[in-house]
Amino acid sequence: MDALDEKLAAVFDGKVVRKDLLHRIKKGTNVPTFVLEFLLARFCASDADDEIQAGLEAVLETLQDNYVRPNEANMAQSKVATKGKYRFIDKVHVNYVEKDKRHWAALENFDSRRVAIAEKFYRDNDRLLQGGLWAEITIAYNDIDDDDYTFYIEDLRPIQLSRFDYAAYCAGRAQFSREEWLDIILRSMGLEPAKLSHRVKLHFIARLLPLVEPNYNFIELGPRGTGKSYFFSEFSPYSTLISGGQATKATLFYNNQRKKIGLVGFWDTVAFDEVGGIKIKDPDTIQIMKDFMANGRFSRGVEVIADASMAFVGNLDLSVRQIVNSEVYDLFQPLPKEFDLAVMDRFAAYLPGWEMPKNSSDFLTGNYGFITDYLAEAFHYQLKHSNRYEEVSQRIQLGAAVEGRDEKGIKKTVAAFLKILHPAGPPEPAEFDEYVSYAVESRRRVKEQMNKRKSDDEFALINLSFINSQGQERIVFCPESQSAPATQAPARKNIHQSTQAEAPATPTPAPPAVQPDADIAVAEPPAIPALKEQHFTIHYGATGFSYESLIGPYLVNATAVVVEDPYIRANHQIQNFVRCCETLVKQGTIKKITLTTAYDDKTDIKEMAGRLDELKQSLLEMDIQLDIQINANLHDREIRIDNGWIIKIGRGLDFYQKPDSWYGIGSTDLSLRRCLETKVDIHQDPAP
Template sequence: MKSLGEKLRAVFPDAVVPKNPDSKFWTDLGLPSFLRDWTVRKFIQPDGSIDMSAVERFVRTYMPRKRDWERIKSTLIHEAASVKILTTLRVEIDVATGEALVQFPALGFPKRKREARVEEHVLKEHKSELLSGETWGVVELRWRREAPENQAKEIGRVVVVDFKPFRPYRVDIEHFCSVRREFSLPEWVDVLLGAIDYNPAGFSNLEQKIWFLCRLIPFVQKNFNLIELAPKGTGKTYIFSRVSKYGWLVSGGSISRAKMFYDISRRREGLVSLYDFVALDEVQTISFPDESEIRGALKGYLETGEYRVGDYHGKGEAGLILLGNVTYERQKEGAFFLQELPEVFRESALIDRFHAFLPGWRFPRMRQDMRARGWCLNTEYFSEVLHELRSRALFMEVTKDLLEVPKRADVRDTNAIMRATCALTKLLLPHLLLVDSLSEEDIKVFEQWCLRIARAMRRFIRQQLHMLDAEYPETIPDITLRSL
């Protein structure tokens, strides 16, 4: 009988990598999981061995850190040579001059405005990627002495002369969905956990594993709004910051309506229009310059996915995730968790627009033995799969066909349960995208692990609403599996 790792290598021959949590090498490199696994895949041998010295040379040459920037500048200026690197960049159009100015956050450059720009032909060819917020890509840099627009004096500037978006995988989503049938549900759940760097052996049972995977719902479902309160050290930050380049994590500090939605002065869309999800980490430490303004904007956006700032009408597909720590006294069912949130979120009409609540105290603390080990799905490949699953509308049609909704059911409750059920179906039963009829096992998994947990997550929201405002009943609609 094949091991899970052997099965994975057989059905995903080009999308698996060996993961070794004991290797200090990868920790020292500090790469996000999706970038680390892509690098492993690039240098892996058929027997699973990796030439670490070659990896180190590659990373040093093409994935520089801040400390490497002076070396790169010397190459550009003193050797008059071009340099290619894989990094994050953010491009803005200078309203005064019309130039496309660029920043490299990982390198801390530039310090002064107009020290770096993008060639016009590069911007024209890759406009959608370069003007969609901070993005990953391979850039070719050159140094030139030139006068910025509307200025007579020449200065030295770094110029982006070529750009390739970092999308190393062409995902065959039908293949991913079809091979689900090669695995039992417990095996498939372990596959998903390994893909996000977790060791299935570190969990108590299947129930705990699937609740943990609910953290991935905003990765696969557009505009899914989630609250998770959990003890420290349960991996909240890691999941939402290291697994996918399509999400954005805000950790502490202040965040404005302009940052979230639309910046009028810069004529630039905010985070909700640029990413698959926006997670507010350590939400208790985040402040808002104008609380009534941001609360009003959030109510509209969380309801419809649309926003208005001045004369600008925008749309976004990002779900909003509130991540916070919960005190020991409230780590139990029936406690009033919303007291842990900032005052701006403690309004019933706003909370009602969040689809689900995750009780993070049910999750194990991150320990060394919780890290994935052995052959697992490549995190970068898996992040592309999650991103692709967002656009597959057929899953919602399947969900609607399978569920019976009471005629007097609350609309928001129904929408929340439907969306969560649909997202869990994408994760646990992706092969339903390809089949004409469901097996008895499929129906059982759908009811027990998709619908039941979706209802439970919404019930948490309802219970908290009732404690906050007695006008809201604590019950949810009795949405059930339709008789087939």
């Protein structure tokens, strides 16, 4: 222990842990950091080597006996069944199932979605209902045959602090200098500050800003392997990381079918990993995102207000030097095309990820830092209960080039720095100037990229400045672009030049009888691919026919689909319908699916209803309503789309041969599976 370790352990007794112990265990486990530190704090609360070694063995033994690994779910369930009860470490979710009119617990790695749980547990721990909670759980076996569940939770102990004393946290902070506290925060993140420059230290602190400031919009783009997403996936149990895939308004903001708020209502920070791979098919999602990023509220039939910050991290594939000297590319190049200038303008800060060191054990600390969960609780408290924005507003002086969103972003960045580094009081003038300078640079990086993209001078005021504590105005530059003319003074294209050069020599045709107002821009309707009626036969043994290839092209502008098929009853037939629904979900505009089917005397109705209800619940998470109707006299098979197209497949959805092996080609990809012979008739509804 060095002097800072001893001081930290004395002031925050019981709330610190040796970070090298975490590194030694972390490499061999897939357990979140705050779970490991919970165990380390229990078993390794000593500085004696022999006691620490014994504690490490106890931690490893606990993980071996109690942590459920995803591939050991069956063995874990067997332990409970044979022993009557068993204690596990797992993440628990609690869901209210409307059909059953009761709550069920779902354990991630134990792999059971129907575990009975007493009301007291989810009443006392809200996060069980809001994204889940890591906990020590005692699961017991239910041997009563008449009950509809096999396992129930007998005891639950959250792996989080039972209470947090913010006043004690601030009192402890007051006993350290700014530089000491900065090093403590970095050591709590697992980093050794002695190996980092002061600027890089501030970059690492900047990664934490979305965790303490509500409605803070942050972006970091840079090379791979710099740990961009770690802090949002493991550092705090109050943040969640969305890894690529499709971002829907139902998941993020509000599910109209369930009447429930999305992730922004449950988490302090919603982070998007690999932001360039985000797929956004519904334009409403971007509009709601803009509203939420602007003021923390949006409307989807109901007015929703939430505090969640949004962080976007991703990779730059081009060198920064190439980008800043290019007239074509800018530092927002990896963002999806749906992220327009209005989205970019809402970023308070752009962290230069290219300045961050690559992940390496050389930068890891062997000293003491806060238990991650303790620091996460401090940040969570500050996000919910602490406001430093007004304090910053009264003290800061910004230059004339700073406009509305610039000012808001800069002030929020400075306020977040104060929360992390000065929770107990105001900083010194020189320290305050440093935070303002960093915040202005971070916002200027955003504005420079928007100025490169815009063909006019809307964002041309890029020389952002502030008045320092000596009363001097200081213009802040971004180091990577300060000497790059392509970024500082991008060329403006003449939007009329190409039109004049290509103007036809012949007279233009007469205008239409009704001429729109000259001042009104008439938007061209989106181009819709030409579709035609089709009538063909799929021959026995043919491949290349999936629901996506048959139905997908005819879903343009569709919002509702009706599937009539009397043979959606057996397990493989319901699986076919699930894959058909997946095709509809990918379209991004479908709001309602109606299935009309039938059953016979051989059908296990309870099993059929249960599987279809699981699908119904899954579609609700995508904000899609599934209605299921039974018609015993149904014989025809057809798919009706509300854009006017009707698709009739003679055999219905069940036109595939059973695979020779479920481990062979075509077992999962329907386009590679051999078909049975059937006729396909695709035509438009003749009804007006």
